[in-house]
Amino acid sequence: MAKSKTLYACTECGGQAPKWQGQCPHCGAWNTLVETVATPAPARFESVAGTRSSVTPLAAVKTRASSRIATGLEEFDRVLGGGLVAGGVILLGGDPGIGKSTLLLQAGAALGAAHRTLYVTGEESAEQIALRAQRLALVNAPIELLAEVQLEAIVAAINATSPEIVVIDSVQTVYTEALTSAPGSVAQVRECAAQLTRLAKQRGIVVLFVGHVTKEGAIAGPRVLEHIVDTVLYFEGDPHSSLRLVRAIKNRFGAANELGVFAMTERGLRGVSNPSALFLSQHAEGVAGSAVVATLEGSRPLLVEVQALVDPVQGGMPRRLAVGLDAQRLALLLAVLHRHGGVETGGYDVFVNAVGGVRILEPAADLAVLMAVCSSLRNKPLPRKTLVFGEVGLAGEVRPVQRGQERIREAAKLGFERFVIPNLNKPKQPVDKTELIGVDRVDEALALLRD
Ligand SMILES: Nc1ncnc2c1ncn2[C@@H]1O[C@H](COP(=O)(O)OP(=O)(O)OP(=O)(O)O)[C@@H](O)[C@H]1O
Numbered sequence: 001m002a003k004s005k006t007l008y009a010c011t012e013c014g015g016q017a018p019k020w021q022g023q024c025p026h027c028g029a030w031n032t033l034v035e036t037v038a039t040p041a042p043a044r045f046e047s048v049a050g051t052r053s054s055v056t057p058l059a060a061v062k063t064r065a066s067s068r069i070a071t072g073l074e075e076f077d078r079v080l081g082g083g084l085v086a087g088g089v090i091l092l093g094g095d096p097g098i099g100k101s102t103l104l105l106q107a108g109a110a111l112g113a114a115h116r117t118l119y120v121t122g123e124e125s126a127e128q129i130a131l132r133a134q135r136l137a138l139v140n141a142p143i144e145l146l147a148e149v150q151l152e153a154i155v156a157a158i159n160a161t162s163p164e165i166v167v168i169d170s171v172q173t174v175y176t177e178a179l180t181s182a183p184g185s186v187a188q189v190r191e192c193a194a195q196l197t198r199l200a201k202q203r204g205i206v207v208l209f210v211g212h213v214t215k216e217g218a219i220a221g222p223r224v225l226e227h228i229v230d231t232v233l234y235f236e237g238d239p240h241s242s243l244r245l246v247r248a249i250k251n252r253f254g255a256a257n258e259l260g261v262f263a264m265t266e267r268g269l270r271g272v273s274n275p276s277a278l279f280l281s282q283h284a285e286g287v288a289g290s291a292v293v294a295t296l297e298g299s300r301p302l303l304v305e306v307q308a309l310v311d312p313v314q315g316g317m318p319r320r321l322a323v324g325l326d327a328q329r330l331a332l333l334l335a336v337l338h339r340h341g342g343v344e345t346g347g348y349d350v351f352v353n354a355v356g357g358v359r360i361l362e363p364a365a366d367l368a369v370l371m372a373v374c375s376s377l378r379n380k381p382l383p384r385k386t387l388v389f390g391e392v393g394l395a396g397e398v399r400p401v402q403r404g405q406e407r408i409r410e411a412a413k414l415g416f417e418r419f420v421i422p423n424l425n426k427p428k429q430p431v432d433k434t435e436l437i438g439v440d441r442v443d444e445a446l447a448l449l450r451d
């Protein structure tokens, strides 16, 4: 192998410098130089394609039928877009203790029966993994363990045992001798992940990296890994509830934004195939400040209760707080409410919350947020079994959302009878036993909360 030496590369412009310095000599950015390995180009790129590439017409490129490898966990397969793909590299990020190792041990154990699986643990000893396996009733799982953090040793083990699936738990603990910086540094994480990714592509191995989330919420530092890998999954959930969500942020082999729902139990993670019921709190009577929205998470509609509390300001500035919803969007919606709905909230604190620790990212929840706020302010509940969705524009219009029919169908299945929805989403045919209220403007929807 060609001899490698270290140098420093700018994360902004890619320019290089022989020594570390505070400012990039090429683009002038500050604090962007990180240590990197300067392996001569042929050694660095040869391995990606296996051989030197030549220009080829697209139609002449031979493809292998990419069959999916099911992980045995239905919800995990759903997020992956149907299962693992040979040569695919996956990054699973998440907060400490959320259940990353548990998920991959369970998946590894199921995969191990048909595909040779190597679980590389850098954070825990093999004994700790065995103890977890005992708790999960997976003691006899056909999976191989390697407690190692040095990249060269891991690569040697992969070459020696030829596994089809490799779990690296976690990528932050792995380090290469070629760099002097500490394990977990941007330079180490990037280099180790890049080398393992090359190996995966070259040999058709599936590599699953566990990645830590930094304080800013990015995986493994300033998102260095997200570009290298094929699939980025985030493991999220409220640590106080047993609910765990795995969300696909990026997927080269399937739809992004797909969501897998699990419950964390003593025996490990269990898939939840009908999650809608989980995000609805059980009120016997309608309560003020609550509206249920049908949000679309990946390919599946999910019913979530949005709660609002509007309370007179107790001195000082009015507070706006959003949990599970976008705080900026809340401010925008309150302005629309004032301007186009004639509802003043300037003298009130406004708190909104998506029940169950779920995070709603799409604007389809706008109308539900507005109705929950208005309902709390007027202390008037929405009629029971009412579902609300619709995007709200700055001009006070209610815009249609994608796949409205599916949202209505899911809610009707769960017993919802009344739907406040954008007019353009209103089905042409009436839906059995349901009242469909199509609205074009915010004030039409709010009129339903008048005395
Ligand atoms: N006996 C138990 N009963 C129920 N749940 C348990 C039990 N033991 C552990 N857990 C759950 O498992 C979680 C830890 O899972 P795991 O170690 O897979 O997380 P992780 O994301 O890999 O954490 P880390 O970032 O520390 O590696 C705990 O937070 C807890 O919710």
Ligand SMILES: [Mg+2]
Binding pocket: 100, 101, 102, 123, 169
């Ligand atoms: Mg772990």
